[in-house]
Amino acid sequence: MKLYRFLSEEDTSAFCHKVTDALNKGWELHGSPTQTFCQQTGVMRCGQAVVKEVEGTYTPDTKLGEH
Numbered sequence: 001m002k003l004y005r006f007l008s009e010e011d012t013s014a015f016c017h018k019v020t021d022a023l024n025k026g027w028e029l030h031g032s033p034t035q036t037f038c039q040q041t042g043v044m045r046c047g048q049a050v051v052k053e054v055e056g057t058y059t060p061d062t063k064l065g066e067h
Contacts, residue, residue: 011044027052
């Protein structure tokens with residue numbers, strides 16, 4: 001099955017670490033990263049989609065972060 005996750009975080013090194021961790025666990029980048037400004041908090045946020053092929057059958061109970 002193919003899994004999909006969208007990682008997001010404030011525009012700090014924490015975002016880069018989150019994406020790097022996913023890449024080192026076998027996830028692959030999917031599409032371009034995004035960036036947006038949250039007017040309520042005054043913070044820039046980044047996002048990146050990642051995908052991964054794994055064995056099994058998808059169900060809504062699948063724990064994406066555990067793969």
